[in-house]
Amino acid sequence: MNETWVAGAETRFPLSHLPYGVFSRESEPPRVGVAVGDSVLDLGALAGQGLLEPVADFSAPALNSFMAAGPDAWRATRARLVELLTTEEERTGVAEALVEADAVRLHLPFAVADYVDFYSSRAHAENLGRLFRPGSDPLTPNWLHLPIGYHGRAGTVVVSGTPVVRPSGQIRPPDAERPVFRPSARLDIELELGFVVGVGSELGSPVDADAAPQHLFGAVLVNDWSARDIQSWEYQPLGPFLGKSFATSIAAWVTPLEALEPFRVPAVRQDPEPLPHLRAAEPTVFDLDLEVGLAAAGMREFEAVSRTSARNLYWTVEQQVAHLTSNGTNLRTGDLLASGTISGPEPGARGSFIELSWNGAEPVKLGDGRRRTFLEDGDEVVLRGRTAGAGGFALGDVRGAILPARGDG
């Protein structure tokens, strides 16, 4: 790939990435942009100049119109952007549509339709099984047969950087007979990889695994914040609800699926073999190195507390799509499919504090001597992702700082 003349692309948002997002400057309305180097390229401005085919409403405050335009439009737009950013021909016009990244505010990149959270990392499921059902099989009987998932709250998906107020909720203290209402004392993260649906499907027409990539627009890192004490009291028999619904943070920049294609690697061999409706010709996952960073109040930098990989996903996003639609359910533009917490088999590769601290029994030690079981007020968390190997690119990161509970700080 040729070099771009845009500054900063060698260190940040190279030409091989070109993620999409929604930005605004000062009092201007939010609109669609692409991150390149130290800049954001205003697609509405480009289209206005006649430099970019208006395949979608690039002046909209969300990517949904472009996401719905489909793979041909995505490919053509990306190819044209590479052309504009590497040749001199239209440089003056393109430069006019470039905005300094540090001068913009980033918004939630797309309107979320339904948010589904899966449970697709085997090490994570086994860790939680060992913690909560000691002595029995760590995996429930269904786990190896289907990608377990449930619906989360779409309305509280927020963009990276949004502070997270510690939720209060009904909690039953250990050995207490009755619950109390109080701030969560077991506030946690979940490191996840999410895919967003571009092209919807018809109610009644399942999408098989091999057709799934035609529907997927791109990927974002996801932090599915979790209040473990609220969750453990509420979740029987219908699953997590208020323990999760207060906030789910996603990256501001959506990495196009096309940018990730070179990083597909074969998925782990599944045993037992899945039923035919969940099979793919060549199941793959993405070779992305992932990291959880924590900065306690007063720390100048994030300290890595977990390093793992998206290769640790047992069920692929294509299988998740096949499962989700197998009963006739349709996909809609903006559906967010998150992987569930990604953990590796090693203790340092766990994607949540409940696993890292083994349910509080083994506090995580930070470099300055502090210890963490769960998150404290003032902690800031960052999730980072990067394509494995030399070259490649970093995904948009996901940050969030913990504010004290309402009426509590």
Next chain:
Amino acid sequence: MNETWVAGAETRFPLSHLPYGVFSRESEPPRVGVAVGDSVLDLGALAGQGLLEPVADFSAPALNSFMAAGPDAWRATRARLVELLTTEEERTGVAEALVEADAVRLHLPFAVADYVDFYSSRAHAENLGRLFRPGSDPLTPNWLHLPIGYHGRAGTVVVSGTPVVRPSGQIRPPDAERPVFRPSARLDIELELGFVVGVGSELGSPVDADAAPQHLFGAVLVNDWSARDIQSWEYQPLGPFLGKSFATSIAAWVTPLEALEPFRVPAVRQDPEPLPHLRAAEPTVFDLDLEVGLAAAGMREFEAVSRTSARNLYWTVEQQVAHLTSNGTNLRTGDLLASGTISGPEPGARGSFIELSWNGAEPVKLGDGRRRTFLEDGDEVVLRGRTAGAGGFALGDVRGAILPARGDG
């Protein structure tokens, strides 16, 4: 209240109801209407004539704009509609905006934001507990302390009359070691009452029970179709997913909360008393008689298989709102809050076939000698609701017919 001059209002959609919906005629685009007697009143046309204050976009294909306008706009619009429909002054203009109900197609009345399904009928929760956890307490330890709920799929909420294709899914047959993929053999209904949020709330600001009615636009009957065999294999540990997500039917007509206010009755006394964040000054439920009707293929009329009442709800919708927002979660225009299956203590008052047939052990006998445990292809179900006592009105009903599974008919 004065009489209206619109025909049919003495038997169908009287002036005390005036529910809102979305309708279309022939090739015209869908728009907002009100049901009155044998007619639908076109609110966009009325506003266009200057007869109705344009407090919202009445030419939109969804009620969301009007729902977001808030209680003052709702009250003023309703009062003006009563005025227009009872006086002679503007009769010519109003008559021009009336469309024959039989000539219109009805659409999903609002765009669903998040769909939350609760579990608020005590008899229903106890029945399922007895069926699935015999010998132990029929209620889980949390049930009496909070209104259990979970997120369902917003994208598959469909309008009354939409046929329901029997879903296929992964099912583990009794005594089998491995699951199979096949059409559901235990397709069921759930009779529920749903409330739709008009005015949203701010992230981080809980809405207490006494403030909840200011946010609620109106009510619809809900049929939360359920495939029990898919559900029972998938639902541990994260709750129902594909066993529910294939379709949820709601009435085409949304009954304004204002029309239901005269039918509030005190809720059952809750013991133990809920924690303070779930208390209301005077907890009430709605005195609505509810009925499930079934028409097997070839039957000319629906036969009532269950008769119950919305009084059987232990947790009120106001408490559901208080619970849902207690962790800081915000409400959005279009959020649908459904009650969960409504069952009474008597066997004939159960709101699902899994209860009516006691998990298949006691088939429901139909008048023509047929028996039902779960639904068969060709069956049609109607949910009906009516305000208790003389006068009053019938809520919009919810119908759905079962089509054979894909590739199976």
